[in-house]
Amino acid sequence: MKHKLLITVILFNYFIVSATEITVSTPQQVLSALSSASAGDIIYVLEGTYTFNSKFSITRNGANGNLISFLSHPDNTSRPLFDFSSMAESSSNRAISLSGSYWHIKGIEIFGSGDNGMFINGHNNLIEFCTFSECKDTGLQLGTGASNNTILNCDSFYNADSSLENADGFACKLDAGTGNKFIGCRAWQNLDDGWDGYLRGTDNITTTYENCWAIKNGYLKSGSVGAGDGNGFKTGGSDDKLLKHNAVYKNCIAAGNLFDGFDHNSNRGDVIIYNCGAYSNGRNINFSSSNIANSLEIKNTVSFSGNSGDSYRATTLDLTNNSWQNSLVANANDFVSLDIDLLISPRKADGSLPDIDFMKLVPGSDLIDSGVDVGLLFNDSAPDIGPFESLTLSVNDINKFEGVSNYPNPFSSETNIVFNLNQASKIKLSVYNMMGVKVFSIPEKTYSQGRNAISLSRNKLASGNYLLVLNGRDTQRTSKIISID
Template identity: 70%
Template sequence: MKRTLLLFLILFNCLLGFSQTTVSTPQMLFTALSSASPGDIIYVMEGTYNFTSKFSINRNGVNGNLISLLPHPDNISRPLFDFSSMAESSSNRAITLSANYWHIKGLDVFGAGDNGLFISGSNNLIEFCSFSECKDSGLQMGNGAANNTVLNCDSYNNADSLVENADGFACKLDAGTGNKFIGCRAWQNLDDGWDGYLRGADNITTTYENCWAFRNGYLKNGTIGGGDGNGFKTGGSDDKLLKHNAIYKNCIAAGNVFDGFDHNSNRGNVEIYNCSAYSNGRNISFSSTNIASSLTIKNSVSLSGGSNDSYNATATDITNNGWQNGLVTNSADFESLDITELMTAPRKVDGSLPDVNFMRLTVGSDLIDAGIDVGLPFNGAAPDLGYLETGTLGINNILVNGSFVNYPNPFSTETNVVFNLKQSSQLSVSVYNLMGVKILDFDKKDLAAGNNSFVLKRNELSSGNYLLVLMDNEGQSNSKLITVK
């Protein structure tokens, strides 16, 4: 089935004038990158690729016709890009993406002399990749990079030899606005899980959805390093004046050495919705010096922080949280407080986050239905508190024709979406462009357990690449849509 569909896609793209290239060596990859054009696909065969030098991606795709760098559909294991033979140096960023409109998926980047991936381009999608043991941040955005989406990626065990630097992810310094992190995990990075420190940019906005930051500030061997050790560093700047607006939805900060959600002189607007903070040095820290412009916290929980939380800002809107309205959040509210679940549970086949019991509310917890509607999906009379909504609804283990949610794909008029539900669910269906902007939203459907299907018509969608998102209260599954005339 997979090979038949691959042959169909190759023939279809050839008719459209797009090329598909398969690479199995670094030199083949360099050659393919140097000639890539909008709509082209570069497939990477499985195996270890040992790089002795960094490389750049600088040929642009266009809106509607991204250039794709993907694992070959026949692969059993993931391609590993190994840069560990490169010397540690700020000039040794492993991969530099200065181009626009790329889709990079399914690659493991290891051992870079600086960043594993540095993005200065815009409107790119980085999906289901990992960045580990790099000598600076695993993935960093700068030089005006804007409107990029990082989806279902991991960054871990990044540290420099001076034992004081290297974040998991960093949208910082002179980055642009509109960047998003969705479904990403950052753990055991020497410095921060996410770093938003600014120098050269101001008043930008970054969004974090369903992201987990845990045990940052620790080295790979488990000892504490010399870095800051925050989960989410919202901002900060040399002059203490710059604004990095940040929006957090359904995020976890757990077991980080210093702060879970960190102010660090950020003068911007920070919004925290349905988030969970547990066992950080301080779970939520917004100080009264160099004060933030505004701070909104709703439907969130904070448990077992090493110091008392602080919620200072010029304007605050802090309501319906686990420490308000007579609520007391304690260990009895949760099925598990084992942070190791966040790291050891494997991602699902589509790259989405694993199902874990960590900070899942127990039956009877008074944190259930204790929230307020903030525009996120919920089950019951009102939203629950924390990152995970309770209930029996779920799209766990969606089964679809091989690894494809819809067929045919590409399609010109309509495509069939086929899946199998383990249990009855209320399902929402949405279509996003690859920059994370919702294009279409359909009415929720009550579906029975077992095989289900529906027809998705192209309607107003212009030719291009999109994400089809099936979502309920416990998770989501994503698939790429390609529409053509």
């Protein structure tokens, strides 16, 4: 195990706190580093397979603006694999239990646990670019009051349990807290649901899903039909059919799921679906009149080629500018591709979603500019209908957007954000703290072809780590910026 004192020191009330950088290469070193970590520490994991015969817990706490980081080493060519496949199937055999708060865990693959791959009951954590596969329960689950966690650019797939009921891709359910977010995540071929929001023991929480894809859930790894529910996004539900799980879906896709793409399941809360796409599910959108939702708002969304008719029911209902309204009829000719398998293409090196043609609108489609402004980025006179906006910035239009896209970095007074465009394009820049909360944004505007530079003043940011996000047509690029005193 290698230790290195970080050059950066952070001042708190005139006391100097030094953070430690640790490199680990064995399971024993991993456990030792986790058990002694303090705010600001960075634990790097070298590539390779790490075999664990029992679960482990992460209980230490970082601090707001001073996270504990547990990361794949930057020199790795592949992500470390944590193999728990020797564990028997049992509810006591979760792989990793995260009860600590203010952690950043990035670039780890978790495989074959006897229960959840990761169970989170801590708060204000960021889980990034991790995978959870072939676990005998849900890949990643939030519960026991877990709140304000962000799951970013993670995949969960091929999870299946012998009870044929509980293995979802992701779940914010039962007694979870509020304010949790899933951004850029994918769930495919899980025995039960892609995402499960079923509640028991809590009420009136809100979970947000942005740019998330649910694919072929209800089917097993082999491709055969499983015995689970098989929904893409199960928005809620409860034993007494009274509990409210408020949910916000933006630019999400449900495709090829065995039963419902977006599922009501007696959720009594408020559900918002903006600029989403549902294709070839058993039923694309299903909100029934039994145990009716309090409100359902669907705007700028495509529902196409479901195997059963959709159902939209709620006490308060707002359906506006969707693919089945205003004399619009979505059909295969509207899209560049409807190949569902594209949705599980490899991610980019930085963990962001792949650039694919699935559900991209072809030029001339009547779904272009037929939406209504819901506060998301759009080009021309009005938003497009569906999960992707056409004719604005694509990743291929950026010929320089490096891993560290600002200089200097770290910075103490001012930094410059620089990018080059192949053509004039409309983009938006935002800064988020490491919990996924937007600190501020630079208003959307059209930037010129060639080099563009934006000056960011230190007085807008407290010291700490932040995510700089560049949004364009169908891409979200992120990089870390560091503000110091």
